[in-house]
Amino acid sequence: MRSTFILLLCCMCFACAKYPGVPEKYHALLDKALETSGTNQPELAKALESATPEMKEGVAFLISYMPERDLKTMKGDDLLSNVKLAYEARNRFAWAKSVPDSIFLNDVLPYASLNEERDQWRADFYKRFAPYVENCKTLEEAIKAVNKNIRDEVKVDYNTAREKPDQNPSESIRQGMASCSGLSILLTDALRSVGIPSRIAGTANWHDNRGNHNWCEVWLDGKWYFTEYYPNELDRSWFLADAGKADPKDRMHAIWASSFKPTGESFPLVWDFNIKYVPAINVTQRYLDIYQEVYQSQLAGGNYVPLKVMMFKDKRNMRKSDDRVAANVDIFCGKDQIGGGRTAGPTQDMNDVLEFMVEKNKVYTLNYFDKDGKWVGEEVKVKEKPVEVKLHL
Structure with a gap:
């Protein structure tokens, strides 16, 4: 019995020594990720070793779940900078501190939303948008402050003449134009830069086959709400009636929300359906419920x-x-x-x-x-x- 205890203790000490300060649930994931990273392993290992105790789990989370393309190319300094600024925003704003760890890790900390070219946007956006939320008392106030000011701050508008649909922030700002997907990436990154949980949502094709549309979701008081780059009140937009006719059983006509952590499903990217490394959650039912609630309210109200x-x-x-x-x-x-x-x-x-x-x-x-x-x-x-x-x- 004593020998078994000693062996178990030795194994625990070895695991802790291998990834000091990192929760054990990431250890096997890190082993696999670092092996996959190939010649880029020293960069990721450097980020993990250099992270402060507070940042250890954040770095481990990103390395554990990042797609292979990033495992092989992500620079350690870029990864550390992203994580450091995310924690800085979280510690700076009281309402950001209230966000649960699981939501922070998956929907604030990530450096990308879809398959866009990786871009070091966080430092620029943190500097741009922190002043807008500095005096906000609640997370909802902060969401509205960013949403209200983003267009005038980055000076980007919807335009089908944009270079490509999946632009990163710097590409959209350089052109002054973006698709609905590019605008959603801009808003999601702006929100995340000041500690607000956000993710991309969308459908590959509306119920009547008019085509795709993407927008944003924000987390507030334990629930997800939708919004867009051009602001409206939460859970209200021109597309709600269309979303209310989505089909949760049809991948192309369902509504999906992006995730960084794997979910077993992938976000349908209409510009390249072969890309399967963007995790997603089927959130169709929530939109069906919201639409019915609004529709019934409109009928009953008589207006x-x-x-x-x-x-x-x-x-x-x-x-x-x-x-x-x-x-x-x-x-x-x-x-x-x-x-x-x-x-x-x-x-x-x-x-x-x-x-x-x-x-x-x-x-x-x-x-x-x-x-x-x-x-x-x-x-x-x-x-x-x-x-x-x-x-x-």
Whole structure:
């Protein structure tokens, strides 16, 4: 019995000596990661050995779960700088200290969100965004402060002329433009730079096959909420009705949230479906629940009515099912987009109609491309009753 105890003690001492200050749950993971890193092993080992006691677990977490591409290329100094600044922000702001370790490690500490080219953004963003949150009393106030000011701070706007969809912060700032994915990476990194948990969420394809969209989620008081680069209130955006029709059982039509730690699933990257190293969580059900709650509230409140939209081939043929055309339509109230969707085509049931819930006594604009590729804006005045609109190409 005594010999068994001594052997166990010796094994524990060996493990501690191998990775001093690192929780034992990472030891086997570190062994595997360092072996995979090949010739880059000295860089990662240096970061692990040089980390302060407080930072040890953070460095170990990142090395343990980083994809192979980073294991083979990440410089020790870059890794240490990222971790040091993340802990500095956490210690500086009271609301950042309240974030649980598991959330901090997975959703504040990481140096990247998707497959973007790795970029040392944290020092620049920490300097930029710390002043905006310095006087915030709560995590929610801090989220709103970053969201409100990010566009004017980095001067980047949505533009399909951007160089690529998966841009890192420096690429987007250099061009002054980004895709929805690039904007989401910008916002997520800005939030993380000041200790706010954030991750990317999105779908590879909306339910009506209009294409993909990505946005951000933030963690607050034990729950995840969605937001976007162009701010709105939490869990409210133009795409909510689309998200409310997502399919949790269909990988392409489900809604996913990114993770750094492996989950057994991968985030569907529409620009390269072969990339499988970005972990993800299927969060579709939460969006279905939020949409139903909002939809039922709007119906019960009496201030909203349905606006139904159909698209036809031309003005002369707007009666028969065969004359209908599937086309993308976006709806705006003033300058704000409040929704989007795809009209039903000729083979769909006549009851299958694109529908928006709109507020009474307001003017809306339905935007779409006509058969010549010209952008058309159709004005619709909504009063007290439901509205049905027939558009034509």
